[in-house]
Amino acid sequence: MKLRRKHSKLALAVMVMAAILAMMLIAGCGSETTSTTAASETTAQPTTTAPSATTVSSQPSTDTTAGGEAKTLKVGMLCDFGLGPHADWKKVMEAIIPSVNASGGINVGGQQYLIDLIMYDTKIVTGGSPETAQSAVQKLIDQDKVDFILDADSVDAWIPITEAAGKLVVFAGGSPGAIKPEYKMVFQASYLQLMPAQVWGWMTEKYPDVKAIAGAHPDSLQGQSEAARIADLCKVFGQQVVEEVSFPANTQDFSAIATKLISKNPDGFSTAGGGPVVDAFLQKALREAGWQGKIIYNVMQNVQKMKKQIDPKYMENMLTAVDTCIPGSPTLTPTQKEYIDIYTKAYGEYDYPANLDGCTWYLLRAALEQSGSIDPKVVAEYMSKGMEFDGPNGHAKLVPRPDKGVTRAVDSLYQGTVGLVRNGEVAEQTTYTLDEAIALNAKAFGWK
Amino acid sequence: MSIGTTVGQLIMDGLAIGLVYVLMSSGFNLVVSVSNIIFIAFGEFYMLGGFITWYVVVPAHLPYGVGVVVAAIVTGILGFLSYILLFKKIQYVTNHFLVNMVIGVGIMLVIGQGALLLFGTDSRGLPAVFERVLNVGGIRVSVDRLMVIGIALVMLGALHLLLQKTRIGRGMRAVSIRADVATLQGVNARQIFTVSVAIGCALAGLAGAITAPLFGVDFSMRSTGFLVLLVVMLGGVGSMPGAILGGIVFGLTLSFGQYYIGGGIAQIIFFLVVMVILIFRPNGLLSKSGQGAGHE
Numbered sequence: 001m002k003l004r005r006k007h008s009k010l011a012l013a014v015m016v017m018a019a020i021l022a023m024m025l026i027a028g029c030g031s032e033t034t035s036t037t038a039a040s041e042t043t044a045q046p047t048t049t050a051p052s053a054t055t056v057s058s059q060p061s062t063d064t065t066a067g068g069e070a071k072t073l074k075v076g077m078l079c080d081f082g083l084g085p086h087a088d089w090k091k092v093m094e095a096i097i098p099s100v101n102a103s104g105g106i107n108v109g110g111q112q113y114l115i116d117l118i119m120y121d122t123k124i125v126t127g128g129s130p131e132t133a134q135s136a137v138q139k140l141i142d143q144d145k146v147d148f149i150l151d152a153d154s155v156d157a158w159i160p161i162t163e164a165a166g167k168l169v170v171f172a173g174g175s176p177g178a179i180k181p182e183y184k185m186v187f188q189a190s191y192l193q194l195m196p197a198q199v200w201g202w203m204t205e206k207y208p209d210v211k212a213i214a215g216a217h218p219d220s221l222q223g224q225s226e227a228a229r230i231a232d233l234c235k236v237f238g239q240q241v242v243e244e245v246s247f248p249a250n251t252q253d254f255s256a257i258a259t260k261l262i263s264k265n266p267d268g269f270s271t272a273g274g275g276p277v278v279d280a281f282l283q284k285a286l287r288e289a290g291w292q293g294k295i296i297y298n299v300m301q302n303v304q305k306m307k308k309q310i311d312p313k314y315m316e317n318m319l320t321a322v323d324t325c326i327p328g329s330p331t332l333t334p335t336q337k338e339y340i341d342i343y344t345k346a347y348g349e350y351d352y353p354a355n356l357d358g359c360t361w362y363l364l365r366a367a368l369e370q371s372g373s374i375d376p377k378v379v380a381e382y383m384s385k386g387m388e389f390d391g392p393n394g395h396a397k398l399v400p401r402p403d404k405g406v407t408r409a410v411d412s413l414y415q416g417t418v419g420l421v422r423n424g425e426v427a428e429q430t431t432y433t434l435d436e437a438i439a440l441n442a443k444a445f446g447w448k
Numbered sequence: 449m450s451i452g453t454t455v456g457q458l459i460m461d462g463l464a465i466g467l468v469y470v471l472m473s474s475g476f477n478l479v480v481s482v483s484n485i486i487f488i489a490f491g492e493f494y495m496l497g498g499f500i501t502w503y504v505v506v507p508a509h510l511p512y513g514v515g516v517v518v519a520a521i522v523t524g525i526l527g528f529l530s531y532i533l534l535f536k537k538i539q540y541v542t543n544h545f546l547v548n549m550v551i552g553v554g555i556m557l558v559i560g561q562g563a564l565l566l567f568g569t570d571s572r573g574l575p576a577v578f579e580r581v582l583n584v585g586g587i588r589v590s591v592d593r594l595m596v597i598g599i600a601l602v603m604l605g606a607l608h609l610l611l612q613k614t615r616i617g618r619g620m621r622a623v624s625i626r627a628d629v630a631t632l633q634g635v636n637a638r639q640i641f642t643v644s645v646a647i648g649c650a651l652a653g654l655a656g657a658i659t660a661p662l663f664g665v666d667f668s669m670r671s672t673g674f675l676v677l678l679v680v681m682l683g684g685v686g687s688m689p690g691a692i693l694g695g696i697v698f699g700l701t702l703s704f705g706q707y708y709i710g711g712g713i714a715q716i717i718f719f720l721v722v723m724v725i726l727i728f729r730p731n732g733l734l735s736k737s738g739q740g741a742g743h744e
Contacts, residue, residue: 311575
């Protein structure tokens with residue numbers, strides 16, 4: 001009887017814990033509650049405009065600059081701060097915005113604008129539900145009155161809201177749902193959607209005997225999107241997906257998954273979307289299980305971050321898009337050099353932050369400066385014609401996605417560099433020009 | 449790969465993670481059965497063990513073994529402090545259970561948010577302790593994985609010896625049956641409670657330390673606390689053999705489930721298995737009637 005009583009207490013404890021976990025993960029509304037000091041302490045004067053927002057600016061809007069009195073342009077930023085790569089983005093923006101403002105802001109149509117960046121934590125992955133992101137975007141529109149929103153990967157959760165409100169959105173994730181003919185105000189800034197065709201095309205040419213592909217992707221929107229992309233690429237370039245495993249994002253032990261994958265004896269293996277830890281330990285498990293395949297395809301991963309997780313030998317022959325934002329590299333563009341300098345000045349060293357999300361700011365800035373307008377509809381119209389821009393991932397151009405029925409330029413095509421990991425370092429294999437990149441994507445997606 | 453080899457491989461795959469849960473569940477059982485404290489912050493101690501090991505091995509460049517020992521000692525001390533400073537005060541109050549839960553949640557939040565501030569969201573990997581992978585009859589297992597299995601078994605053996613062969617172990621068993629009677633017989637119950645909480649937390653920290661080279665160290669490790677409760681309920685509260693059975697069933701369900709059905713469904717299957725078993729055996733598979741009721 002007494003034992004049963006204790007057992008029922010334990011059952012109650014399980015329920016309490018489950019409730020706590022659920023509350024911590026699901027609930028919470030725009031949950032970043034502390035204001036963040038911008039990276040440069042000498043210039044930063046952050047102000048919190050909403051109870052749950054973090055605002056990063058540098059100087060008050062009354063500051064004057066050489067060009068006269070500077071105005072303030074509010075920009076919203078949404079990401080899941082609980083995920084390493086997105087936490088990097090927050091860090092990057094907390095360095096960049098004060099630096100931009102300290103140098104007088106950006107010039108739009110002859111007027112200087114200081115940037116007031118308002119960040120919200122979406123918990124879109126760590127929280128496992130879209131409500132927090134939807135609430136955050138509603139706050140950005142109603143309360144913070146922003147016209148421009150940067151997003152990492154929550155866009156699918158709220159795109160109809162911003163479209164209806166006429167707000168311009170620049171996102172970085174590999175979202176398959178945000179690029180549709182009916183959406184007029186959303187643009188993709190990273191190489192996630194169009195770089196895979198370049199890397200896969202290179203692999204097909206150099207490794208024609210790699211025919212059987214196995215994939216393992218997290219059971220998340222991004223993971224599913226990556227799995228679908230691999231299936232499409234295989235269809236176009238002549239490979240076959242012999243096994244595809246979907247696993248929960250909280251998986252720690254990949255040994256049984258590796259056992260399953262190698263039972264199909266694949267020539268190549270693909271993973272993406274799990275972040276540097278999951279991807280790294282998955283690759284390690286695969287090699288430890290005895291896989292002798294030739295190529296690991298992981299186009300979006302930060303190799304430097306992965307090397308902090310596992311011995312580089314497990315990354316041998318990993319095919320990836322090269323992060324060309326490397327201090328001291330002779331191929332650095334002026335924008336990349338500036339990016340590295342700002343980050344290094346703010347944090348003391350350049351520790352290879354994930355810079356995919358950072359592209360959103362560079363695309364938006366270029367669009368504002370090139371269009372000469374802060375009217376989101378005018379800026380969107382300008383972007384839709386196919387502008388070029390530079391960011392931490394190099395030079396890129398906005399292109400249409402006819403495969404999705406979208407004829408306006410919405411997606412970023414990069415002058416991408418393909419690399420293979422050899423002895424723990426990325427060895428650059430080739431760099432595609434924009435025209436070559438377009439040709440490979442045309443083949444992959446059936447563009448005319 | 450033949451079916452026999454595949455099954456053997458999957459057993460080896462599931463055994464390591466299963467034994468890690470055995471270790472944590474045994475620690476949890478020790479705490480709950482001896483001191484009557486439902487220590488729900490086990491996942492946080494598991495995570496702390498991993499992070500401490502990482503700091504000892506990577507930035508401090510000390511041997512991995514030192515990291516494991518330091519992790520176990522530090523988490524043991526934190527467990528000791530949490531009993532002395534918090535749980536001791538509420539052990540005999542009215543509404544003990546509710547206060548217990550509130551304190552447990554408080555510890556979870558303090559350690560969780562503290563870790564977030566201290567360690568950030570970045571996950572960290574540890575270098576492999578042993579690089580080799582053994583191949584026995586087609587079944588491949590890394591020496592690191594064998595190390596986890598070995599340490600877990602040694603610690604379980606040590607725990608068994610502690611409980612059965614030492615004076616303090618006899619005290620623990622006596623207190624778990626009737627603390628008041630044990631006290632009348634000269635057992636220092638407070639000391640026993642303190643030691644049991646410290647050992648339980650140290651086992652969670654040790655589990656985090658030994659898995660660190662296999663799975664890395666990550667803020668999300670804290671979510672394992674919930675699974676530990678399920679494993680304990682499956683095996684039976686207060687039952688050490690139950691903890692062993694529950695942990696191994698959990699590990700093998702994950703392993704075979706991932707292979708034959710899929711990762712996400714494997715976890716759901718484990719929940720279903722626990723639910724079904726609890727319907728027919730509400731006290732868990734191996735609970736003993738009357739055991740662990742010393743504080744009622």
